[in-house]
Amino acid sequence: MSSQLFTPKHNTLARLTLLLFVGGAAGTLGLLDLIHRSPYVRYTKVRREQPVPFSHKHHVNMGIDCRYCHTSVEKSSFANIPPTQTCMNCHNIMWKESDMLEPVRESWRTGKSLEWTRVHDLPDFVYFNHSIHVNNGIGCATCHGRVDQMPLTWREEPLFMKWCLECHRDPAEFVRPDDKIYDMAYDPQELSREEREALVDAYGIDTSNHRMTNCSICHR
C-alpha cells in the first residue's frame, strides 16, 4: 500500500457523497413542496375554529341569502365578513341567552370587533376580485364548495395557481346562468357544452390571445 491519501475506493465514495448531496437536496425540496401542498398546510377541508361556532349550514338552509351577510361580494373585489350588527338583527331575540353567542353580545356591547379566523387567504402578491367572477357567471359553490353544508367553514380548494388557470383557460366548463350564482345546489354541467359556450359569449368573457392566463392580470 502506498502512502496516498485517496485510493480508488475514494472515487466511488466521492461520487456517492455528491449524489447524496444532490439527491438529498432535491429530495428535501421535493418533500418541502409536498408538505407545502398538503391539505394539512393548506387547511383544505379542515374545519377552522372560530370565536363563535357560526354555522353556514344552519343559516343558509334557513333561506338566508349569501348577500344578506356578504353584502359587498357583487360590487367589490372583497367579500366582506358581516359586522356584529348583522348578527344582532336576529340574535337580539333569537338565542338571546345562549353562551355560544356571548362573544357576539360582548362585541355589540363594547364595539370591539369579533376576530374571525380567515379561512381563505391568498398570498399578498396575487390579485383576486369577487365581483368580476360573480358577474361573469361563476357561482360561489364552484370555488367555495357546498357552503350550505358546512357546520364550521372550511376551504374546499387549496387555491393553487394551477386551479385558477384551469378555469381561466376554459371558463366554458364552469359558467352558469346569472340567476344561479348564489344557488348552492346547481351544477354547471346541467347545461350542454354548447349552451355554456353560448353563455361565455353572452357574458362577454374574452379568452382570446391567452388574455386570461396573462401573468399580469393576477400578479399586478
Add this chain to the structure above:
Amino acid sequence: MTTSRSPLMMTAALLFLLGTGCKPLFDIRKAMYDQPKFEPLEKTDFFGDSRSARPLIEGTVAQGQLRLNSHLYEGVELIDGDYRSAQTYPFEITMEDLERGQEMYNIHCSVCHGLSGHGNGMVVQRGYAKAPGFHRDALRQAPPGYFYGVIMNGFGKNMMPYYHQIPVEDRWRIIAYIKTLQRSQFAQVEDLEAVDALAPAEAVEHESPEHAHEHH
C-alpha cells in the same frame, strides 16, 4: 481515522449551513406572502381596537360622502316648511329598479316579513318576534319616506336598523317593490292598466303588477 471521519463531518457541517442558510430564504418568501400592506379587515397590533381600517373621526366627511340630499339620504322632504316623510322617490323608478328592489327585498326583508309581505318569514317561523305584514291599511297609505325611516332607524323594540347592509339607492328600490307588493294583494282588474299610483307617476312600466304576481 481522519480520512474516514471527514466526509461525515463535512456532511454535518454542510447540512447545518443548508439549514440555517435556508431560514432567510423562507423568511423572504413569507414576506412576499404577507406583505406590510393591509388587506381589507386585516388585523393590526398598532391600534388598540385591532382595526387596520380606521373609523372616521366624528364630524369629518370623506371625499364623495357629503350627504346634502336629505330626500335621498334621510327620506325627508320639505313640506309646508317642515321636514316630513318623503311622499315621493328621490329618483325615477324604472322596471330595472323594481327588479333590483325585488331581489334586495327577498335577500334582506323576506326572511322575516315573508316573500309576499305577510310577516311569516323563515326566521319568524323559527321563533323570532312576529314581523308585521305590509297589507294593513295604515301601511298601504304610508308614504315611501316612512319605510325609509324604518330601514334607517329600525322599528319598535324588535326590528334593528338595516342601513348598514343596504346601499342607499337599493333602499328606495326595496320600498318601491313593497309598494308593488301591497298593490298586488288588493289588485283590481283596472290596476293592470293603471299602475300610475306608484310614485313618481308614469315612471313604472305597465307590466309591474304581473311581475309582482309571480310571488304568490
